[in-house]
Amino acid sequence: MSPGVEVVGLYVRDQDEALAFYVDKLGFHVHTDVRNGDYRWLTVQHPEQPSFQLGLFTPGPPVLDAQTAQTLHALVAKGAMPPLVLKVDDCRAAHDRMLARGVEFTQEPMDRYGTVDAGFRDPSGNGWKMIEARR
Amino acid sequence: MSGGPASQEPQLLRRLLRAKDRMDAASHEDWPVRRLARVSGVSEAHFARSFKQAFGVPPHRYLLTRRIERATALLRDTDLSITEIAFDTGWESLGTFGRTFRDVTGESPGTLRARTRTAAHEPGRVPGCFLSAAHRPDLTIAVSEKRRRQAGDITEPSQKEVL
Numbered sequence: 001m002s003p004g005v006e007v008v009g010l011y012v013r014d015q016d017e018a019l020a021f022y023v024d025k026l027g028f029h030v031h032t033d034v035r036n037g038d039y040r041w042l043t044v045q046h047p048e049q050p051s052f053q054l055g056l057f058t059p060g061p062p063v064l065d066a067q068t069a070q071t072l073h074a075l076v077a078k079g080a081m082p083p084l085v086l087k088v089d090d091c092r093a094a095h096d097r098m099l100a101r102g103v104e105f106t107q108e109p110m111d112r113y114g115t116v117d118a119g120f121r122d123p124s125g126n127g128w129k130m131i132e133a134r135r
Numbered sequence: 136m137s138g139g140p141a142s143q144e145p146q147l148l149r150r151l152l153r154a155k156d157r158m159d160a161a162s163h164e165d166w167p168v169r170r171l172a173r174v175s176g177v178s179e180a181h182f183a184r185s186f187k188q189a190f191g192v193p194p195h196r197y198l199l200t201r202r203i204e205r206a207t208a209l210l211r212d213t214d215l216s217i218t219e220i221a222f223d224t225g226w227e228s229l230g231t232f233g234r235t236f237r238d239v240t241g242e243s244p245g246t247l248r249a250r251t252r253t254a255a256h257e258p259g260r261v262p263g264c265f266l267s268a269a270h271r272p273d274l275t276i277a278v279s280e281k282r283r284r285q286a287g288d289i290t291e292p293s294q295k296e297v298l
Binding site: 013070073074076077078079083085104106107108112113117119121124125129131 | 153155
């Protein structure tokens, strides 16, 4: 096991909904899904990236107070969270596949800067760019 | 009306974001309030105010910043004529485009093109789409207000929410 970043988390409005999105629509696998009372530690993994987990977390008690959680929910819903980039082999093919599964695209695949990129959002509002790997 | 970040429901914000996304995806198209309100599932009467509360700018000023951002990129990165760029980015006349562009950015489209061509540089490893957003004009006041201030007449702030 090599040292490095192992988990980066996203805030989502509903963990079941996020799980369905990242697994059924994007093709990720569940890595860990454990509960402790109201708290649920949920991470998913890209099928070709076994060393990295994407956490899908709901802001709220007991980690955060209700007011802070509400603020974070609002920020996520406004698309104000930081950029996320998914690298793919074939942006157009991935777009067509994901669109057929009901992913909300915010930008059609576009040829520019020597590659192809598209944009989509998860149900909560987190924005992804999907960029084709340069050959 | 309080404008705190938590005063609007996340479900409403998510739907308002959809209207913003649609303008991003097709900033050259016409986006009357009726159309935006329909995308968001909000009444026409509430849309503009809700959007401004959520994103800090009125919807049509936001659209204007996206059009200027896109025109700037086309001026820099393509050989399209300025007339073509004006129509491609949603303006109905070259005159309006040139005047608005100058009011927002401080230089004419032709001047910007000449300057960015000579200053051409490798954008490095920032994904282009994010780099482009970083160059979006930060339009905190209405263009009409900006014009007035530049003309030295700041006595009568606009009561109307315009571009």
